[in-house]
Amino acid sequence: xxxxxxxxxxxxxxxxxxxxxxxxxxxxxxxxxxxxxxxxxxxxxxxxxxxxxxxxxxxxxxxxxxxxxxxxxxxxxxxxxxxxxxxxxxxxxxxxxxxxxxxxxxxxxxxxxxxxxxxxxxxxxxxxxxxxxxxxxxxxxxxxxxxxxxxxxxxxxxxxxxxxxxxxxxxxxxxxxxxxxxxxxxxxxxxxxxxxxxxxxxxxxxxxxxxxxxxxxxxxxxxxxxxxxxxxxxxxxxxxxxxxxxxxxxxxxxxxxxxxxxxxxxxxxxxxxxxxxxxxxxxxxxxxxxxxxxxxxxxxxxxxxxxxxxxxxxxxxxxxxxxxxxxxxxxxxxxxxxxxxxxxxxxxxxxxxxxxxxxxxxxxxxxxxxxxxxxxxxxxxxxxxxxxxxxxxxxxxxxxxxxxxxxxxxxxxxxxxxxxxxxxxxxxxxxxxxxxxxxxxxxxxxxxxxxxxxxxxxxxxxxxxxxxxxxxxxxxxxxxxxxxxxxx
Amino acid sequence: xxxxxxxxxxxxxxxxxxxxxxxxxxxxxxxxxxxxxxxxxxxxxxxxxxxxxxxxxxxxxxxxxxxxxxxxxxxxxxxxxxxxxxxxxxxxxxxxxxxxxxxxxxxxxxxxxxxxxxxxxxxxxxxxxxxxxxxxxxxxxxxxxxxxxxxxxxxxxxxxxxxxxxxxxxxxxxxxxxxxxxxxxxxxxxxxxxxxxxxxxxxxxxxxxxxxxxxxxxxxxxxxxxxxxxxxxxxxxxxxxxxxxxxxxxxxxxxxxxxxxxxxxxxxxxxxxxxxxxxxxxxxxxxxxxxxxxxxxxxxxxxxxxxxxxxxxxxxxxxxxxxxxxxxxxxxxxxxxxxxxxxxxxxxxxxxxxxxxxxxxxxxxxxxxxxxxxxxxxxxxxxxxxxxxxxxxxxxxxxxxxxxxxxxxxxxxxxxxxxxxxxxxxxxxxxxxxxxxxxxxxxxxxxxxxxxxxxxxxxxxxxxxxxxxxxxxxxxxxxxxxxxxxxx
Numbered sequence: 001x002x003x004x005x006x007x008x009x010x011x012x013x014x015x016x017x018x019x020x021x022x023x024x025x026x027x028x029x030x031x032x033x034x035x036x037x038x039x040x041x042x043x044x045x046x047x048x049x050x051x052x053x054x055x056x057x058x059x060x061x062x063x064x065x066x067x068x069x070x071x072x073x074x075x076x077x078x079x080x081x082x083x084x085x086x087x088x089x090x091x092x093x094x095x096x097x098x099x100x101x102x103x104x105x106x107x108x109x110x111x112x113x114x115x116x117x118x119x120x121x122x123x124x125x126x127x128x129x130x131x132x133x134x135x136x137x138x139x140x141x142x143x144x145x146x147x148x149x150x151x152x153x154x155x156x157x158x159x160x161x162x163x164x165x166x167x168x169x170x171x172x173x174x175x176x177x178x179x180x181x182x183x184x185x186x187x188x189x190x191x192x193x194x195x196x197x198x199x200x201x202x203x204x205x206x207x208x209x210x211x212x213x214x215x216x217x218x219x220x221x222x223x224x225x226x227x228x229x230x231x232x233x234x235x236x237x238x239x240x241x242x243x244x245x246x247x248x249x250x251x252x253x254x255x256x257x258x259x260x261x262x263x264x265x266x267x268x269x270x271x272x273x274x275x276x277x278x279x280x281x282x283x284x285x286x287x288x289x290x291x292x293x294x295x296x297x298x299x300x301x302x303x304x305x306x307x308x309x310x311x312x313x314x315x316x317x318x319x320x321x322x323x324x325x326x327x328x329x330x331x332x333x334x335x336x337x338x339x340x341x342x343x344x345x346x347x348x349x350x351x352x353x354x355x356x357x358x359x360x361x362x363x364x365x366x367x368x369x370x371x372x373x374x375x376x377x378x379x380x381x382x383x384x385x386x387x388x389x390x391x392x393x394x395x396x397x398x399x400x401x402x403x404x405x406x407x408x409x410x411x412x413x414x415x416x417x418x419x420x421x422x423x424x425x426x427x428x429x430x431x432x433x434x435x436x437x438x439x440x441x442x443x444x445x446x447x448x449x450x451x452x453x454x455x456x457x458x459x460x461x462x463x464x465x466x467x468x469x470x471x472x473x474x475x476x477x478x479x480x481x482x483x484x485x486x487x488x
Numbered sequence: 489x490x491x492x493x494x495x496x497x498x499x500x501x502x503x504x505x506x507x508x509x510x511x512x513x514x515x516x517x518x519x520x521x522x523x524x525x526x527x528x529x530x531x532x533x534x535x536x537x538x539x540x541x542x543x544x545x546x547x548x549x550x551x552x553x554x555x556x557x558x559x560x561x562x563x564x565x566x567x568x569x570x571x572x573x574x575x576x577x578x579x580x581x582x583x584x585x586x587x588x589x590x591x592x593x594x595x596x597x598x599x600x601x602x603x604x605x606x607x608x609x610x611x612x613x614x615x616x617x618x619x620x621x622x623x624x625x626x627x628x629x630x631x632x633x634x635x636x637x638x639x640x641x642x643x644x645x646x647x648x649x650x651x652x653x654x655x656x657x658x659x660x661x662x663x664x665x666x667x668x669x670x671x672x673x674x675x676x677x678x679x680x681x682x683x684x685x686x687x688x689x690x691x692x693x694x695x696x697x698x699x700x701x702x703x704x705x706x707x708x709x710x711x712x713x714x715x716x717x718x719x720x721x722x723x724x725x726x727x728x729x730x731x732x733x734x735x736x737x738x739x740x741x742x743x744x745x746x747x748x749x750x751x752x753x754x755x756x757x758x759x760x761x762x763x764x765x766x767x768x769x770x771x772x773x774x775x776x777x778x779x780x781x782x783x784x785x786x787x788x789x790x791x792x793x794x795x796x797x798x799x800x801x802x803x804x805x806x807x808x809x810x811x812x813x814x815x816x817x818x819x820x821x822x823x824x825x826x827x828x829x830x831x832x833x834x835x836x837x838x839x840x841x842x843x844x845x846x847x848x849x850x851x852x853x854x855x856x857x858x859x860x861x862x863x864x865x866x867x868x869x870x871x872x873x874x875x876x877x878x879x880x881x882x883x884x885x886x887x888x889x890x891x892x893x894x895x896x897x898x899x900x901x902x903x904x905x906x907x908x909x910x911x912x913x914x915x916x917x918x919x920x921x922x923x924x925x926x927x928x929x930x931x932x933x934x935x936x937x938x939x940x941x942x943x944x945x946x947x948x949x950x951x952x953x954x955x956x957x958x959x960x961x962x963x964x965x966x967x968x969x970x971x972x973x974x975x976x
Contacts, residue, residue, distance in 0.1 A: 004578070004952045005577060005579060005856065006578075007509075007511070007513040007514045009578060010506070010510050010513070010578040010582075011507060011510040013578065013582055014509070014510070014578075014581075014582065015503055015506060017506075017585050018498070018499055018502030018503060018505075018506060019499060020589070021495075021498065021502070021589030021590075022495040022499040022502070024589060024590070025589070026495045035600075035602070037601060039601070039825060039830045039831045041601075042602045042606070043606075043608060043609050050613060050617070050854040050855050050857070050858050051858045052858050052860050053860055054856050054857050054858030054860075055858070057579070057852075057856065060851070060855050060856070067602070068602045069602075070602070071600075071601045071602025071605065072590065072592050072600045072602050072603065073592060073599055073600040073601075074592070075591055075592045075600070076590075083593075083599070086593050087591075088588060088589075088591035089492060089493060090492070090497060090498040091493060092588065093498070093502075093585070093588040093589050093591075094501055094502065094505045094545065097502070097584070098505055098508065100576065100580065100581040100585065100796050100849075101505075101509030101513070102509075102512070102560065102564075103563055103564045103574060103575075103576035103581075103796050103797070104560055105574050111561055111571070112523075112561040112563070113525060113527070113529075113530060113559045114523070114555070114557075114560050117530040117531040117534075118530070118531075118556060120531060121531050121534050125537050148840055148842070149840040151839060151840040152839060155685075159685060162687075170687075170689065171684060171689065171690060172690050173689045173691060174663060174683075174684075174687045174688045174689030174692060175662060175663045175689075176689075188818075189816045189817075189818040189821075189841070192816055193814070193841075196658075196814075196816075197643075197685065199650070199662045199663035199686050199688065201658065201660050201661045201662030201663075202660050203660045203661060204662060246818075302842075306492075308591050309842055310840075310842065326684075328680055328681050328684075329677075330676075330735075331735070331933045333677075343527045351639060351643060351685060351839065352636055352639040352678075352798075353637060353677070353678055353681075354574075354637045354790075354797055354798065355797075356796075356798060360552075364545075364548055367538050367547075368493065368542050368543065368545065368548070370539045370540050370541045370543070371538055371539070371540050371541075372540050372542075373491065377492075443819075444819055445819045
C-alpha cells in the first residue's frame with residue numbers, strides 16, 4: 001500500500017466507517033453493557049504489529065467489529081447507568097469528524113482565526129443558555145474556553161489562584177509560601193491532584209466537613225478552617241465549591257462560600273462538571289445560585305449535554321489574570337495580531353500549547369438540538385431519576401440515601417442489620433446486577449451522621465438512548481436480584 | 489427538531505460530512521493557505537445563537553463551507569510550510585470518527601478494557617518502529633501512553649522527576665526545596681511552562697548555552713550549571729534534552745547529557761516532539777543516540793507521522809515511579825482489576841482523569857500505511873528539505889543558517905549589511921511571500937557566535953499533499969519575492 005489515502009478512497013472508507021457507527025448504535029441495545037474478560041485477553045488477539053506494506057481498511061474494521069468491540073464497556077448503551085453519563089450524539093460525532101478532517105491548530109488566533117472565533121462565540125452561546133454571569137462572556141472582562149476535562153479546568157483555576165495569592169510572584173518564584181486549598185470531603189479527586197501537580201502537595205488540601213443530610217460543604221466549618229490556617233501561618237489561595245458532587249450530586253452553598261472567598265480575597269472555583277448542563281433548564285437554575293461570586297466555573301458538555309469527550313467548558317471572570325499566569329511567548333510564535341492585543345490566544349488559557357477545533361462539535365450540538373431540544377434531554381433525565389427514586393422508596397427493602405436533584409439516584413438495601421452491617425448484601429447486589437450484562441451501575445460510599453461509611457449503589461440516567469422503558473426494566477432487574485440476594 | 493439524531497439520520501449526514509471532507513481535501517490546493525482578515529470578522533458572521541427548535545445539518549454545513557472555512561489557516565494545504573507540519577491523513581480521520589462514535593471512556597482499564605489494551609499494544613508497536621529501548625515497552629519496566637501534546641508529556645515528566653528528587657515527599661509536602669530544571673536556550677517554551685505549573689517558577693529553569701554552529705546543548709556548560717546550583721543549595725531534578733528543537737531542529741548530545749543525569753541522579757526527559765517520527769527510518773536513528781539513558785521520551789505522531797492532533801506518544805522507563813507520583817483512588821473508582829494490580833489505569837499516567845479512545849487513530853494509521861509506507865513519508869520530507877537546501881545554497885543572495893537533518897530548512901537573505909542589518913529585508917520577504925496566499929512560512933531568531941540574534945525564515949516540509957512540485961514552486965516564489973525586496 002504505502003501510499004496516502006486519496007480523497008476518493010477516503011470517501012469510500014468514510015462511508016464504511018459511518019455505516020459501522022450507525023450499525024453499532026442500532027445494535028447497542030442487544031450487546032452486553034460490559035465486557036467480561038481477563039486482563040490481556042484483547043491484547044492477545046490483536047496483530048503482532050503493522051505489516052510491511054499496509055492493510056486495507058476492511059481488515060481493520062473487521063478487527064474493530066470482533067476483537068475491539070467485544071472488549072468495550074459500552075458507555076452509549078441504553079443500560080449504562082454507571083459513573084456519570086458520557087454523552088455523545090450524532091451531531092457531536094459529525095463535529096469531531098469535521099474537526100479531524102480540517103486538521104487545523106488553534107493554539108493562537110493567528111494560526112487559524114476561525115478556530116478561535118467559533119470557540120469564543122459558542123462559549124458565549126453556552127453562557128447564555130446556562131444564564132451564567134455577564135463577566136464570563138467575551139464581551140465582559142472574562143470569557144470561556146474549552147478544556148479537555150474538568151480536571152484541567154481545576155488545575156488552571158489553581159494556577160490562576162496561586163498567581164493572584166502571590167501578588168504575581170508565583171510565575172517567577174514558584175510556590176514560596178504555604179498556600180492552602182479548600183474543598184469539601186466530597187470534592188472531586190482532581191482537586192487534590194491539581195494541588196499536587198501545582199506543587200502544593202496533598203497536605204495543602206483541606207477537606208471541609210459536610211452537612212450529613214445534604215452532603216454539602218458547611219460554611220461554618222470552612223470559616224473555622226480558614227481562621228485556623230491563617231493563624232498557623234498558611235496562605236489560603238483557593239476554594240473549590242461543587243455543584244453536583246461526583247459521589248452523590250450534592251450542591252455546596254455557593255452564596256455563603258462566595259462570601260467567605262470575597263472576605264478573605266480567595267479565588268473561588270465552581271466545579272459543576274456533571275450538573276452544569278442542568279442549568280439549560282430555567283427551573284433547575286436554583287442549583288447555580290451564587291455563581292456570580294465565582295472567579296471561575298466549569299462544566300462538561302461531554303457528560304450530560306450530548307457532546308462527546310473531550311469538551312469541558314471553562315469560564316473565568318477576569319481573563320487578564322488567567323492569561324498573565326499562563327502566558328509565555330517564544331519568538332517562533334510572535335505575530336502581529338497577538339502583539340496588537342486584539343485577539344484571544346487560547347494556548348494562554350490552558351496547560352498545552354496545541355489545540356484542535358473542538359468548538360465544532362459543540363457548535364453542531366447546539367444548532368442541531370436548539371434550546372428546547374437540550375432542555376428536553378435534561379428534563380427527561382431528571383424526570384426518570386425522580387420516578388426511579390419514587391419506585392425505590394416504595395419498596396420497603398430499599399432506601400434512597402441522598403437527594404436527587406439531577407439524573408443520579410443513590411440507594412441501597414436497608415439490610416437486616418442496617419448501617420454498615422448492610423454493606424455486604426449491597427456489594428453482592430451490585431455484583432449480580434452487573435453480571436447480567438443487561439445494565440451497568442457503580443457504587444460509592446456515603447458517610448452518615450453517625451460517622452459510618454455506607455456502601456451505596458449509584459444509578460445515573462442520561463444516555464440519549466435510555467428511555468422510560470429501560471429505567472423501568474433496570475429497576476425490575478435490581479428488585480429481582482435483591483430478592484435473590486436477600487433470600488440467602 | 490428537539491430530538492436525538494437517529495442512526496439512519498446519522499448515516500445520511502455522516503455521508504454528507506465525509507463528502508464535505510473529501511471535497512475540502514480535493515480543493516485545498518486552490519484555496520489561499522491563510523485567511524486574510526481582521527479580528528472579529530468571522531464571529532460577526534456567525535448566527536446570534538442557537539435557535540429554539542434546532543436546525544438541519546445542511547444549514548450548519550453551509551456555514552462551515554462559507555464563513556468558517558474562509559477564516560482558517562489550512563494546515564493540510566500542500567503550500568503550508570509554517571511551524572511544524574500537523575499531519576493528518578485519511579486513516580487517522582477514520583480513527584477519530586470511530587473513536588467519537590464509540591464514545592467510551594478509558595480512564596481505567598475497567599471502564600473499557602479494549603480502550604486501554606489497544607493503546608498499550610499500539611504504543612509497543614510504535615516503540616518497535618522507532619527502535620526505542622526495551623525498558624519503554626509494556627513487557628519491560630515502563631510503557632507508553634498517549635498524551636494530548638508534548639507540553640503535557642513534559643509536565644508529567646517534570647512531576648515524576650520532582651517525586652523522585654524529593655524521595656517521595658513531594659506528593660504530600662509539595663515543592664519544599666529549590667528544585668531546578670535544565671534545558672538548552674533552544675528548549676521548547678513548554679519546559680518553562682511545566683516548571684511554572686509545577687510550582688518551581690520560571691526562575692528554576694536553567695537555559696544552558698548551545699554550540700553556536702549546531703545549536704545543540706553544551707554538556708560542559710550543563711555540568712558547570714549543575715555544580716554551581718548544587719554549591720548554591722539548589723536541588724537539580726530534571727534535564728530536558730531535545731532531539732529536533734522547535735526553532736531549528738537542533739539535536740542535543742543525549743549520550744553526554746544522559747551521563748550527567750546518571751551521575752547526578754537526575755531524571756532525563758527527551759523531547760523529540762517533531763523529530764521522533766524520523767526514527768521510523770533506520771538511516772535516521774543516529775539522531776536518537778543515547779535515548780536508552782532517558783527516563784522518559786516523547787514524540788508527536790500528530791506532527792510528522794500522519795496522525796491528527798492530539799496524539800503525543802509518551803514513554804517512561806519506570807512506570808511504577810510515574811504511577812506513584814500521579815495516582816489518587818477515590819471510592820467511586822475502586823474496582824477489582826485495579827486492586828489486583830493486573831492492569832494499567834492510564835488516568836494515573838496523565839493530568840486529567842477522563843480519556844478517549846485516541847489509540848484507534850494511531851492503530852489505523854500504522855496498519856494502513858505499514859512500516860514501509862511510514863518510512864516513505866518521512867524520507868520524502870527529508871529528501872525535499874535537502875533538495876531545497878541545495879537550491880538555497882546555490883543562490884548567492886541566500887544562506888542556509890543551520891543543519892537540516894529532518895524536514896525543516898532555516899535560511900535567510902544575506903542582505904547588504906549581513907548580521908542583524910539583514911533582518912528588515914528578511915522580515916519583508918516573509919511578509920510578501922505569505923501575502924501571496926500561495927504558501928505559508930514562519931520565522932525564528934538564531935543567535936550566532938557573535939551573540940547577535942538573526943531573523944531567519946523557516947520552511948518545514950511534511951504535509952502528505954506536498955509534492956516535489958510544490959516545494960520547487962515555493963522556492964521559485966521566494967526567489968521572485970526576494971528579487972523584488974532587494975530591488976528596493
